[in-house]
Amino acid sequence: MGTKRSFFNRRLHSLLGVIPVGFFLVEHLFVNYKATEGAQAFTEQVEWLWGMPFLTALEIFGIFLPLMYHGIYGLYIAFQAKNNVNNFGTFRNYMFMLQRVTGVITLVFVMWHLWETRIYKEIHNLSAADLTEHMAGILSNPIVVVIYIIAIIAAVFHFSNGMWSFLVSWGITIGPRAQRVSTYVWAVVFVMVSYLGVSAVIAFADPSFATQLAQ
């Protein structure tokens, strides 16, 4: 009898993908959507978030460490698979492949994004208003805007399809009908959350956003 380490690791990977990593992604995109109401609204929202108790502990244990575990163990899972969509061109097999592709895209993007926002803010000791301005600066480059939009859609896809598999992996949706309904539900979530994320990026990239900042 072995130690069942791989079972435990795999289930932990699945759980952390939802709580807290998935939850954080949705929260992050909901907050970002405030940018569509202007720079002032976004800055106030950031200030409110920064006022949370145990913020550093939440960031380390509630976001960073679970994210690293999910990302690194996920890379191992992604590169272990031998994709065969050419011979099995079914919807679920494409989802299986895309789950792995979007996972890798998201991980690479998150590293870069973390470096140019959270770590940059720490090094330069930015205020919420400074950060808003810094972000608008980053998104003034159209290539970066495209990269952000692709990465956000990839991340939201990974989350939505990951929720579908989470429900299967924990034995919540069992039969084909339940799994099909779950596919539709998460497809709707994918569209809605992607809309929030992409709207925020477009709001930041809008030249009028920068003008608001100057005032």
Place this chain on the structure above:
Amino acid sequence: MSEQTTVHLIVTRQDGPDTAPYKEEFHIPYRKNMNIISAFMEIQRNPVNSNGDKVAPIQWESNCLEEVCGACSMVINGKPRQACTALIDKLTQPIRVEPMQTFPVMRDLVIDRGRMFDALKRVKAWIPIDGSYDLGPAPRQAEIDRQWRYELSKCMTCGVCLQACPNVNSDSNFIGPFAVGQVQLFNSHPTGKMNKDERMDALLDDGGLQECGNSQNCVQACPKGIPLTTAIAATNREATKHMFKKWLTF
């Protein structure tokens, strides 16, 4: 009715377990109602390839010829399936035939499915009924359970689900979707239930149930239409309960 007179086959051959595979083409005379096995038999009678060279006849395995034994599984036009039910009339030519390379290839299309039988032993896919005394009759089972178990019992260990699964490969130790179906089969039997924790412990060990990535190719590929993904998800639920039960009990 058909106007074709020959059948064009491209076979991936291999002379031995340690030699490199190579492709060989054959043009054989067409007959009505041929399947891949009868095409191979034709090559056996006249082992000459498309270049006119006399070659060793193709080696393959087959027994029942009615898709219940699982011995003649191979990859035909990209899909793993049984050669006996692969009818020439329904296949696009040239017909590409390859061994299921997820398994060790012994020679030509002969593969070693031994890992599947090892997996069945590992998950204790049987019901212990032998005792030093009469154990008496088994409890009755509900009709609805019997129907579910009947579907699962159709597994013929053919290996198609392993070949179809993206997570069964040389980098992974996944024992394969079929084993999960077999654990369901024996864990849902009224007598088999008595040993369900032993099977679950074995199934959740390295390379077990958790290696499933939900590509759901197995259920699409299974020639017997076994509801493998339903069995996997149902076993996932059992595994969730099993895990919490163990944590909270011991």
